[in-house]
Structures are given as C-alpha cells and as structure tokens.
Amino acid sequence: MGLSGKDLTGLRNVSPGEIQLILDTAAPMKEIIKRQIKKVPILRGRTVVTVFYETSTRTRTSFELAAKYLSADAVNIAAATSSVKKGESLKDTARTIEAMGADVVALRHPMAGAAELLGGCLGARVINAGDGAHEHPTQALLDLFTVREKKGRIEGLKVAIIGDILYSRVARSDIWGYTKMGAEVRLAGPATLMPPGMEKFGVKVCSCLEEALDGADVINVLRIQLERQQHGLFPNLQEYSRLFGIDRERLRLAAPGALVMHPGPMNRGVEISAEVADGLQSVINEQVTNGVAVRMALLYLLIGGGAQNEANY
Amino acid sequence: MAKEKAQILDQDGIRRSLTRIAHEIIERNKGIDKLALIGIRRRGAPLAERLAVRIKEIEGRAAPVGILDITLYRDDLMTLERQPLVRSTEVPFPVLGKTVVLVDDVIYTGRTIRAALDALLDLGRPRVIQLAVLVDRGHRELPIRADYVGKNVPTSKKEVVSVRLKEIDGEERVVILESPD
Amino acid sequence: MKLIIRGGMVIDPVTGSMSEKDILVSKGRIAGIDAGIGSNGATVIDARGKLVAPGLIDMHVHLREPGYEPKETIYTGTRAAARGGFTSVACMPNTNPVADNAAVVSFIKDKAAAQGVVNVYPIGAITRGSKGGELAGLGDMREAGAVAFSDDGSPVMNAGLMRRAMQYARMLGMTIISHCEDINLSAGGSMHEGYISTVLGLKGIPSSAEEVMVARDIILAGETGCRLHIAHVSTAGSVRLVREAKARGVRVTAEATPHHFTLTDEAVLGYDTTTKVNPPLRLVEDVAAVKEGLADGTIDVIATDHAPHTLEEKDVEYERAPFGLVGLETAVGLVWTELVATGFLTPLQAITMMSQNPARVLGIPRGTLEIGADADITIIDPDFSGVVDPVQFAGKGRNTPFGGRLLKGLPRATIVGGRVVMQGGYVNR
Numbered sequence: 001m002g003l004s005g006k007d008l009t010g011l012r013n014v015s016p017g018e019i020q021l022i023l024d025t026a027a028p029m030k031e032i033i034k035r036q037i038k039k040v041p042i043l044r045g046r047t048v049v050t051v052f053y054e055t056s057t058r059t060r061t062s063f064e065l066a067a068k069y070l071s072a073d074a075v076n077i078a079a080a081t082s083s084v085k086k087g088e089s090l091k092d093t094a095r096t097i098e099a100m101g102a103d104v105v106a107l108r109h110p111m112a113g114a115a116e117l118l119g120g121c122l123g124a125r126v127i128n129a130g131d132g133a134h135e136h137p138t139q140a141l142l143d144l145f146t147v148r149e150k151k152g153r154i155e156g157l158k159v160a161i162i163g164d165i166l167y168s169r170v171a172r173s174d175i176w177g178y179t180k181m182g183a184e185v186r187l188a189g190p191a192t193l194m195p196p197g198m199e200k201f202g203v204k205v206c207s208c209l210e211e212a213l214d215g216a217d218v219i220n221v222l223r224i225q226l227e228r229q230q231h232g233l234f235p236n237l238q239e240y241s242r243l244f245g246i247d248r249e250r251l252r253l254a255a256p257g258a259l260v261m262h263p264g265p266m267n268r269g270v271e272i273s274a275e276v277a278d279g280l281q282s283v284i285n286e287q288v289t290n291g292v293a294v295r296m297a298l299l300y301l302l303i304g305g306g307a308q309n310e311a312n313y
Numbered sequence: 314m315a316k317e318k319a320q321i322l323d324q325d326g327i328r329r330s331l332t333r334i335a336h337e338i339i340e341r342n343k344g345i346d347k348l349a350l351i352g353i354r355r356r357g358a359p360l361a362e363r364l365a366v367r368i369k370e371i372e373g374r375a376a377p378v379g380i381l382d383i384t385l386y387r388d389d390l391m392t393l394e395r396q397p398l399v400r401s402t403e404v405p406f407p408v409l410g411k412t413v414v415l416v417d418d419v420i421y422t423g424r425t426i427r428a429a430l431d432a433l434l435d436l437g438r439p440r441v442i443q444l445a446v447l448v449d450r451g452h453r454e455l456p457i458r459a460d461y462v463g464k465n466v467p468t469s470k471k472e473v474v475s476v477r478l479k480e481i482d483g484e485e486r487v488v489i490l491e492s493p494d
Numbered sequence: 495m496k497l498i499i500r501g502g503m504v505i506d507p508v509t510g511s512m513s514e515k516d517i518l519v520s521k522g523r524i525a526g527i528d529a530g531i532g533s534n535g536a537t538v539i540d541a542r543g544k545l546v547a548p549g550l551i552d553m554h555v556h557l558r559e560p561g562y563e564p565k566e567t568i569y570t571g572t573r574a575a576a577r578g579g580f581t582s583v584a585c586m587p588n589t590n591p592v593a594d595n596a597a598v599v600s601f602i603k604d605k606a607a608a609q610g611v612v613n614v615y616p617i618g619a620i621t622r623g624s625k626g627g628e629l630a631g632l633g634d635m636r637e638a639g640a641v642a643f644s645d646d647g648s649p650v651m652n653a654g655l656m657r658r659a660m661q662y663a664r665m666l667g668m669t670i671i672s673h674c675e676d677i678n679l680s681a682g683g684s685m686h687e688g689y690i691s692t693v694l695g696l697k698g699i700p701s702s703a704e705e706v707m708v709a710r711d712i713i714l715a716g717e718t719g720c721r722l723h724i725a726h727v728s729t730a731g732s733v734r735l736v737r738e739a740k741a742r743g744v745r746v747t748a749e750a751t752p753h754h755f756t757l758t759d760e761a762v763l764g765y766d767t768t769t770k771v772n773p774p775l776r777l778v779e780d781v782a783a784v785k786e787g788l789a790d791g792t793i794d795v796i797a798t799d800h801a802p803h804t805l806e807e808k809d810v811e812y813e814r815a816p817f818g819l820v821g822l823e824t825a826v827g828l829v830w831t832e833l834v835a836t837g838f839l840t841p842l843q844a845i846t847m848m849s850q851n852p853a854r855v856l857g858i859p860r861g862t863l864e865i866g867a868d869a870d871i872t873i874i875d876p877d878f879s880g881v882v883d884p885v886q887f888a889g890k891g892r893n894t895p896f897g898g899r900l901l902k903g904l905p906r907a908t909i910v911g912g913r914v915v916m917q918g919g920y921v922n923r
Contacts, residue, residue: 025398027401035435041385090810111811112812113765131695134695172693196687198692201692300399
C-alpha cells in the first residue's frame, strides 16, 4: 500500500482508496498521541521542513508535532509574506530546502498552485499546507477523520459547508473529500462569495442557510475574513452573522447530534456563536488533535519506507 | 508461488503445543498474578487469545490480553517491497509492574521481537517480559531467545515457515515452504 | 537580382483566385505572375506542391523595444516573425517609454529599418503613457508613421475619454484598436472565471469583463463614426456583439488569436504559466463561437498577440506570472492544423485573414500579389509537419503553451521586398 503521487497537493487527485488508507493509518497514530510516551521511532533520521509564507501557528505546530512524534527532525523556515513581495522566488527557497536534505516539505503559501510549483522542482515530497484559495488537503482529511470517528461513517451523511466558499481552500478540499467518500454536500453562503461552477463538483448550492442545515449531520463553518467586507463582497459583519451565522436556534434545524466543525481560528459571534462553538455538538477541539494524527499518517505514508514507495521519486 | 515442502504441525499439534506452553507459563510464574499476554500482529494476536483461554481453563481466572502492532518500530522498512499498513496497538491495561508474555507465531532473526520490546517499553515498564512462540526456526541475528517454544524446527534460510491459523487463514497447520529462488 | 517562385499554388485574396503559377520578382517588386516564366539567370525557388501567398501580416505583436529588451527586441522579434512566415508586423505601444509620441514611433521605425528583417508598423498609444488620463499626440504619431492607436493592455476605462479619442481618430482617418477589458470586472483575475478557476482557486476574469467593453466601444464607434477594431475576441458574447454591430453597419472589425481558437481554460490545470494570457483562455463554447466568427467573416483578422517574457518572469507562481504568450512562430501551423485541415476555413479564407484583411484594417498597401506591389511573399507547405520546439524559436520568448504539439501546414519561406529572409525554417542572417 502507499500513496500514488510524490506530493500531496490537494484531494482532487487523491482516490477514495487513498483517502481511506490515510484515515485508517491515522487511527493508530491517534492512539500514540494518547499515550504517555508520545513517540515512535519510525522516521528516525528523517527531516520534515515546514515552510510557511503565511502565519498559522496551529497548522505549523501540528506538522511539527506530527514529525516529532514519529521521531523525525522538524525544522521551520520562517518565510514571511514580505519576502514573497520582495520578489524572492519560491524556487530560491526550494534550493535552500534541497540543500538542507529535507525528506518532506509542508508548504503554506498565499498563492494557488505554489505546492505544485515547489513539488515540481524538489526531490523531496511536498505536502500542501494551504495554497491561496486552492486546497488545504490536511485540514479536509482531519475533518473526514473526525466525522468518521464520531459518526462511524462518511458515506450517506448530509454535510453542510457554510460561508466564504470563494476564497476558502478548506471548502474546496472538504468538497473533494466528502464527495469522494460518498457524503451529500450542501453549500450556503453569500452569493458574492459563491464561486462559479459548483454544481460540477456534485454538490448542492442552497439558496439560504436554512435549506443547507435542514437535517444535516455535519456542519462545517468557515471563517469569514473582514477583508472581504472591505472589498465589497458583503455589506457588514452584523448582516453576515444574521444571514449565515450558526447559533443555537439554527443548529436545531440540523439532525439531532449533528457535529459542528470549524477549521479555526474562529470569529465568535460572527460566523458561529460562542454558545455553539463551545457547545456539546462542537468537535472543534477534537479536530486539533485529529489534525496531528492525520499528519502523522501522511508523513508515514509518504516517507515511512517500502522500496516501492522510494521508487516513486 | 513458493512450493510446500513439509508439514511441521497439524491442528492437533498446534493445540497440544499451546496447551503445553500455557502450563509452562503458569508453572514458571507460579500462577498468573500480574500476568498479561500480548500478541504481536498479525498471527501472534490469535495465539495470545488462545493461550489466555487455556490459562483460564487451567487456573479458573483470566489474564488480560493485548495486541501489539510493531510496524512503527521496524528497522527494515526501507528494504521492504511494499509499505506495511499501520494497525492499532490494543493494550487496554497498564503494563507497569506486569509479567508480560509476548506471543508470536515464529521466531527467526529476532528483529520482530526487538521491535516488539521497544514498542512494549514505550507503553510502560513491565516487571518481566517473556517470549512465547509456536515455532523457533533458528538463524537469530540478535541476542534474543524464546522462553516458551511450541516446536524447534531447523530450517535453511531459503525456506519460509508459514503458520496458518483459522482466524486469519481459515486452516490450522504449520508448513515449510521452499522459496522459488 | 531576380527571383522566380516556381510552380506553387498562388493564392490571391484580391482576386479570390487560386491557381498554379510562377511569380517573377524583380527589384523587390512583383514583376509577373504567369505559367512557365523563363528562368533567364534568376534564382529559382521550387514551390511545387506548396501555397504561395501574399506576405502574412500580424497586426498584434509586442516587440518590447524600447525598454524591455530582455523579453524581445526589434532584431529578435522580426526574426521570429520571419520564421513564422510573417512579412509585416504591427507592434503595440506598451514599451518603456510608451509609444505615445512621434519620437518613440520614429525610433521604432528607424530601428526596424536598420535591424529588422520584416516590415514593422508601430501602433501609437491613445492616451499619454497609456494611463487613461489625456489624449496622446495622435496627429503627430500619424505623421511619424503610426498606423493605428491603442492602449492595448491598459484599456481606456473612461468612456468619455474613449469617445473623444474616437472622434479625434476619425478626423485623422485612423483606426482605434481596443483591448476590451473592464478592469473593475477583471481586477485581480488571472484566468477565465468558471469551473476550472474554482477548482484551481485562481481568481477569475468573467466573460462580462470583455463583453461590457466590446458593447461600449461598439456604441461609441457607432456614434462617432470612428473605425474600431476589436483586438483578440475571446468570448461567444463578443462574437455576437460584433456580428450584430456589423449587420447594423457600424465600422467595426475584429481579430482572434490562435490560442483563443485552440485552447480552453482546461489548459490551465497544472498551473502552467504559459497559459496565462489576457484575455484568458475560455470555454469550449467560446472556442466554437470564435471559429464560427472566423468562418462567417464576423472576425476579419487572425493576429497572434505575440507577448514574449523572460523565463524567470514566467517561472513563478501562476498569480505572479505576467500575462502573455508568444505566437509568431506557431501561428501558421495552428491556423492550418486547427482551422484549414479541419475545414473551418478554406486556404483562401485563412490567407485573407492573415494578409489582405489586416492590411485593410491598418490601411497599409500590403497583403496583395498585384504586379508592382512590394514582393512580400509567404510560402506555406500544407503537408509539412513538425513538433513545436521552443528552443528553436528565433524570438527571445519561450513562453508558449504549444511546446511539443504536432502542427501540420508550416511556412517554408518568407520573402520581404524580394529578399528571402527565411527558408526551410531558418532565418537568413
């Protein structure tokens, strides 16, 4: 077994069988995280480099912990957004990484396609940790893992994804992941933040929040960026909250015991009420733990050996 | 496909060996106080279960049983043709202070047991660790020996010892296969 | 020095005729077209089995000089043209400094005369610095040799200003070439807005960004009576607007590029920056509409929008890459492979759209094989095929999405003013 591609740039190119394998591998990894001694020797002598052109303490730390729990060395290259603006190319960074002898690179970058670009010029394996509005596959995998753990399955579930779909890489990866695993996906959000061609993804674009929530088993709430308001994509946060915010009342429209998820960081009181975020149906904290497990699984599957695996270079 | 060369144990042979090992475990440890059985995936797991059943039949009390997955502790991953699946380790009891009997089907180079020892020690600090195997085929590469052996079988390195258990393989026997090259 | 082009199928868009003839070239001009012209010491080019056409004209190229010489120069750009079978090019004014005054226009003409191998016709800017603020010196530029006016990649957003430019250009008898793009609608986009842009997470440029401006400029042209030429039409809606305007008698012409009649937005999958072009590659329906527009005469001209960039500039994240791809050296092969071999256009139609029609739009005395005309001739072998290899390009830019593509129907000789500047794919020094 193993993953077919050298890099993980998105879930679009990953088969349902591969997703299954990642989730199956993440389960024993989660068990390791729960132990007192959270370390196994499998990736001893391997190097995982995180390259983050956007600040994201949560995702970066998650990758670093995942690497360390598997005994790999984790190094971070702090690549501020300013250096992108200065015109330092991603390829220059790639040369630095190559020189470091990295086995896996986790890249966060503000521009779509950056992970593919980097993967194309590196022998090391690249995991996309979020590129522009393109994909954030590890977030979607941890969402899938969380749902499968809590609901016992993904297939046949009704999943609502709410908010800024247009700019959300999480939404794209979630949509690929959920649909590949057989869930029914519904979207709701401001029309100005709904990208074109969504019906081709095999999802339903709902005309209002209530329609998307009706009987939903899982509610994925997306973060709304204030910046979108400044660009005139919606009038103001109060109105957004009134039309698309998830509060206790709206949660009742969903199926009993529906899961509430959020990729973080949350704007409490805007896209999600504090009550719901901290409520019994929220699995937001669990998502963080699962994120480490899923990333451990990926690191093992990408560099954990097997001659066949190595031959993919 | 490898050619079958000889049968070492049949269904009864396996049953008798396990019964004997169960007795030896009880005898050596003077009862089953603080005893735990931990099978190594995959075929060590059903063997540990069976030993636990035997021990309960003899002693009237059950010893806890766990399963160890040693994939993440292996030292040979880079040389394997295919990447092994990682499965769960299920040891639902603290191993601290326990007499742990590790159970596996075959002992050969000793590397699996080395990995299992590391994996086990990461779960806690047992008082004693012992090893039970159904077949010892020799050719050790590490200073490791089994405390309980179902059958010692001299083999050549070209041969493969295949333990077939009904839980996994649907049949009960141990055979020697001749590797084709 | 005499030249005879022997036994080719001579295509003359002016008479609409196609027949096997010899062409005699003398003193840089066409001296005779007939069957069986005696050699009499002349150099003979064997054109049997090939098409002999008036020299092709690409009315939309970026030569990048002055100011962006690392991308292209007049020296290299005209050689790319020659290799691609073009005998004349019209170059856009977005140089540095912008060609918004007589001095820059004269510089380009002089440099082309000194270093170029094909005829170069500068297009002047509509507004100063192409900034959309005030009118550039249109009359002076016409005197200096500008053949049309355009702010190409920096479209004139102010409709009032565009209207005045058209009124003024009409007075001068000049054509306005409009790159139709509402920059408020396209802002920040790097590819066509649709399913693929959503998949890739790239900001899209909606079809409306082009169509709104096509509609605006057609209305202004109708009102002012100015001749308007719509550059690189890329959407079905634009084709419809032009067709309808022509039916009403508006003086509008239009062009389409080989990439817009060949590729769709699916080419962007994989983030290959050579597919980043403005207007963007659109949908299958749009490609079909552009082809239909070419076939029914709605679109008059095939032009390349040849836009060279350096390797470093294109070897970046998709969103950071500049727009544009090189087209001069693949255009004829794409026209033949995609349009002629497939029956969308007859050879005569295709040649007309690359010779006579652009000459008419620009008002230049070319695109003809009349006796006495400058001997600008392109010889095309409809059966000769080759794989596009950017390394072989004579131009500096390697930014083509067509690398590796097999094209059939390639230019085999380019003759400018009686001088053979390209033969067998090699540009003569």
